Amino acid sequence: MSTDDSRGHPPFAVTVDLAVFTIRDGAFSVLLVERGVEPYAGSWALPGGFVEPHEDAETAAWRELHEETGVERFGRHGGHLEQLRTYSAPDRDPRMRVVSVAHVAFAPDLPEPRAGSDAAGARWWAVDDLLVRSTGPDGPRLAFDHAEILRDAVERIRAKLEYTTLALEFVAEPFTLPELRRVYTAVWGSAPDLGNFRRKVLGTEDFVVPTQTHETPSEAGGRRALLYRRGAAASISPPMLRAIG
Amino acid sequence: MSTDDSRGHPPFAVTVDLAVFTIRDGAFSVLLVERGVEPYAGSWALPGGFVEPHEDAETAAWRELHEETGVERFGRHGGHLEQLRTYSAPDRDPRMRVVSVAHVAFAPDLPEPRAGSDAAGARWWAVDDLLVRSTGPDGPRLAFDHAEILRDAVERIRAKLEYTTLALEFVAEPFTLPELRRVYTAVWGSAPDLGNFRRKVLGTEDFVVPTQTHETPSEAGGRRALLYRRGAAASISPPMLRAIG
DNA sequence: TCAATAGTGTCTTTGAGACACTATCGC
DNA sequence: GCGATAGTGTCTCAAAGACACTATTGA
Numbered sequence: 001m002s003t004d005d006s007r008g009h010p011p012f013a014v015t016v017d018l019a020v021f022t023i024r025d026g027a028f029s030v031l032l033v034e035r036g037v038e039p040y041a042g043s044w045a046l047p048g049g050f051v052e053p054h055e056d057a058e059t060a061a062w063r064e065l066h067e068e069t070g071v072e073r074f075g076r077h078g079g080h081l082e083q084l085r086t087y088s089a090p091d092r093d094p095r096m097r098v099v100s101v102a103h104v105a106f107a108p109d110l111p112e113p114r115a116g117s118d119a120a121g122a123r124w125w126a127v128d129d130l131l132v133r134s135t136g137p138d139g140p141r142l143a144f145d146h147a148e149i150l151r152d153a154v155e156r157i158r159a160k161l162e163y164t165t166l167a168l169e170f171v172a173e174p175f176t177l178p179e180l181r182r183v184y185t186a187v188w189g190s191a192p193d194l195g196n197f198r199r200k201v202l203g204t205e206d207f208v209v210p211t212q213t214h215e216t217p218s219e220a221g222g223r224r225a226l227l228y229r230r231g232a233a234a235s236i237s238p239p240m241l242r243a244i245g
Numbered sequence: 246m247s248t249d250d251s252r253g254h255p256p257f258a259v260t261v262d263l264a265v266f267t268i269r270d271g272a273f274s275v276l277l278v279e280r281g282v283e284p285y286a287g288s289w290a291l292p293g294g295f296v297e298p299h300e301d302a303e304t305a306a307w308r309e310l311h312e313e314t315g316v317e318r319f320g321r322h323g324g325h326l327e328q329l330r331t332y333s334a335p336d337r338d339p340r341m342r343v344v345s346v347a348h349v350a351f352a353p354d355l356p357e358p359r360a361g362s363d364a365a366g367a368r369w370w371a372v373d374d375l376l377v378r379s380t381g382p383d384g385p386r387l388a389f390d391h392a393e394i395l396r397d398a399v400e401r402i403r404a405k406l407e408y409t410t411l412a413l414e415f416v417a418e419p420f421t422l423p424e425l426r427r428v429y430t431a432v433w434g435s436a437p438d439l440g441n442f443r444r445k446v447l448g449t450e451d452f453v454v455p456t457q458t459h460e461t462p463s464e465a466g467g468r469r470a471l472l473y474r475r476g477a478a479a480s481i482s483p484p485m486l487r488a489i490g
Numbered sequence: 491t492c493a494a495t496a497g498t499g500t501c502t503t504t505g506a507g508a509c510a511c512t513a514t515c516g517c
Numbered sequence: 518g519c520g521a522t523a524g525t526g527t528c529t530c531a532a533a534g535a536c537a538c539t540a541t542t543g544a
Contacts, residue, residue, distance in 0.1 A: 011256025012296075014333070014344050051257075053342065057333040086331045086346045088259070088302040097298065099259050099344070101331045178523070196507065198524070203505090221516035222522030238486070238533095239506075423496070441534065443497070446534090466543035467495030483506095483532075496542090498539070512525070514522105517518100 013098045014062045017048035017146065019084070019153035020069060020105045023170050027126040028186040030150065031068065031110075032142070034121040039094050040143035046150065048100065049124070057101040058083065058242035068122065069110050080108040080169040084153055093147050104153045127154055128189075161187055163239035165207055168230045174217055176225035177201060180208070188242045200240050206231035258343045260305045262293035262391065264329070264398035265314060265350045268415050272371040273431040275395065276313065276355075277387070279366040284339050285388035291395065292367070295344065302346040303328065313367065314355050324352040325414040329398055337390050349398045353417035372399055373434075386476055406432055408484035413475045421460055421470035422446060426454070433487045445485050451476035 020031040030046040048070045051060040061081055062073045071079040084102040092098065129139040130150060142150065160166045167183040177198060185191040201207050208228040215224050246305040265276040277289040292313045306326055307318050316324040329347040337343065374384040375395060387395065405411045412428040422443060430436040446452050453473040460469050 012259045012344075014257045014259070019496085031534090043306075051333070051344075056333055056335060057331060057344070083330055085328055086302060088296070088346065090299055090301060099257075099302070101333065101344075152287075193507070194523085195509080195525075196505095200506085217515075220521065221514095222520085223514040223524075225523055238483070241483070241506085306528095371506075421496090438534070438536085439496085440498075441532095441535080445533085462542075465494065467493085468541040470496055486533085491542090493542105495542080496540075499537085501535090501537100503534080506531080507529085509528095510526085513523075515520105515522080517520090 008109065013095075013096055014051045014057070015048055015098055015100045016051060016057055016064060017046045017087075017102045017149055018061055018064055018081075018099045018105055019046055019102065019150055020065065020107070021127075021153075021170075022107055022110050022124065022145070023183055023186050024109055024124050024126075026182060026186055027128070029126050030130065030153075031122060031125040032140075035143055036043040038069075043143040044125075044140045045143035046146045047101075051101075058103070061101075061105070061117075065105050069103075069106055069107070071110065079105060080166070084149070084156060087145055087149060089145065100149075102149045102153070103105070103183040104156060106157075106166070106169040108170055158187055158242065162241055163237065164235055165166070165204075165231070165233055168208075169241050173229050174211055174213075174227035175229075176227060177208070178225055180228075184240075184242075190243055191241075192240070200236070204236050205234060206233040256342075258341055259296045259302070260293055260303050260343055260345045261296060261309060262291045262317075262332075262345045262347045262394055263306055263309055263313070263350055264291055264347065265310065265352070265355075265393055266372075266398075266402065266415075267352055267355050267369065268428055268431050269354055269369050270372075271427060271431055272373070274369040274371050275375065275398075276367065277370050278313070280388055281353070288388040289370075290388035291347075291391045296346075304454045306346075306348040306350070310350050312350070316350075316352055316355065324350060324351040325411070329394070329401060332390055332394060334390065345394075347394045349397070349401060349413040351411070353404075353415055373452075381470075403432055403487065407486055408476055408477070408482065409480055410449075418474050419456055419458075419472035420474075421472060422453070423470055425473075429485075429487075435488055437485070437488075442485075445481070449478060449481050451478040452481070 022029055031047060033047045035041050035043050047064060049060070049064050051057055055063070058081070064070050065079065065081060066073070081103055084104045086099060086101050088099045090097065123211050125139050130137055130142070131139070131154065141147065161184060167180060170183045171179055180201065181192065181194070181197050184197070209231045211227045211229060215225050215227055217224060260453070267274055276292060278292045280286050280288050280290050292309060294305070294309050296302055301306070310316050310324065310326060311318070315369070327349055329349045331344060331346045333344045335342065367393070370384050375382055375387070376399065386392065402411070406429060412425060415428045416424055425446065426437065426442050454476045456472045456474060458472050460467060460472055
């Protein structure tokens with residue numbers, strides 16, 4: 001702002017909403033909480049809460065993320081969180097004037113969520129079951145304008161996988177290239193060609209760093225993949241484009 | 246938001262700040278207003294103002310844009326405006342707790358700005374003179390956190406020229422390809438190769454639509470360029486990458 | 491005829507897309 | 518050996534980069 005003083009200007013409540021994503025059982029999934037109070041009691045919503053007086057929005061978002069999932073901010077790769085955009089329609093909350101700064105967060109397969117203080121429950125939902133496709137959603141309709149926020153968040157992530165190394169945020173170290181490829185498969189909905197995927201990942205300097213060891217046998221047979229750690233590269237150029245559709 | 250009621254939660258003021266860009270005399274330029282009141286009286290700042298009770302942030306941004314520049318929202322290409330991000334550091338305004346939803350706007354060469362009600366003046370500044378380079382800024386230091394907002398806005402625009410047809414928002418119809426190329430040159434700071442630029446623009450379906458007429462002679466001699474209108478395409482794929490640097 | 495600008499053509503190189511092939515594991 | 522998974526090689530084609538060349542104007 002720059003022009004006037006705020007005298008006569010009404011107060012707003014400011015909140016953060018979080019779209020927290022992970023890959024669970026190969027499915028691109030988002031955390032929702034069941035609302036315990038009106039409005040929308042019994043509906044599912046993105047987790048969130050009020051920004052406190054001493055906080056900026058990002059700090060509030062980290063606090064909420066920790067409260068809901070236990071993820072800590074410490075170090076690089078204690079999860080990743082970034083601002084998405086701000087939603088400010090005057091009627092988006094029937095109780096009062098609320099402006100919400102939405103954020104997007106990711107982490108490798110997370111523990112079962114804790115229930116928030118006044119949320120009746122919390123669970124992961126497959127994103128595909130929530131988004132409206134030709135048939136409409138298989139999951140619940142979301143409270144407030146959270147369906148719109150979720151759509152925007154999903155599109156942001158799909159786009160950022162193309163030109164950043166964001167996919168690394170969805171795997172725990174050490175990881176295999178097939179695991180990393182399954183992140184792209186889950187988020188984009190179709191598998192990138194195996195050979196081309198490897199060429200791109202291994203050809204991008206410092207995207208992944210090989211270790212000397214191979215994964216230990218899992219259940220199904222098959223050759224054991226080499227393990228990698230995350231590299232320091234942040235961007236992929238030229239981008240790895242998703243297939244059309 | 247989703248969890249609690251706002252009882253006990255302190256009020257925020259919500260504002261919009263605008264980074265309004267145009268190309269003036271071949272220079273990528275941004276509109277600043279001179280502050281008439283404390284804090285930062287006499288400093289330059291991005292134009293902006295409070296969000297009114299009945300408005301969402303985007304509506305408030307359009308209103309401010311109109312007040313400052315006269316640009317109307319009507320129709321396609323009465324200018325372009327989009328949300329950038331939200332700035333919410335607790336101490337960003339010494340007077341009170343203010344959250345600002347920053348927006349970016351563009352238009353073809355605009356008339357001289359009107360002074361806002363309580364802004365002492367308003368003028369265009371070349372972006373290059375404001376951004377800190379090796380030598381520090383040649384222009385004024387900006388009020389509040391507006392230098393950070395401006396940096397983010399400039400980077401957003403530079404990036405979006407690569408994969409969208411946003412450059413069209415900087416030219417008035419009808420326009421020539423050399424004019425359009427000068428937009429890229431001004432924003433990126435270096436000229437894309439002429440032949441490659443034409444190949445990309447003309448090869449992208451519906452990026453530009455040719456007319457039957459050529460420009461009328463200007464001052465300097467030289468062949469007269471064909472005139473075009475904006476096409477309906479919104480994205481460029483694969484992107485037109487800026488040169489390294 | 492010259493300077494200035496608009497516009498075309500083309501050679502080379504990079505890298506994506508597609509897909510066949512080889513390697514290593516458990517059984 | 519077979520099924521399953523990991524990993525390699527290679528042919529083709531689209532498109533960017535670089536840059537030389539031609540075209541049209543005013544003076």
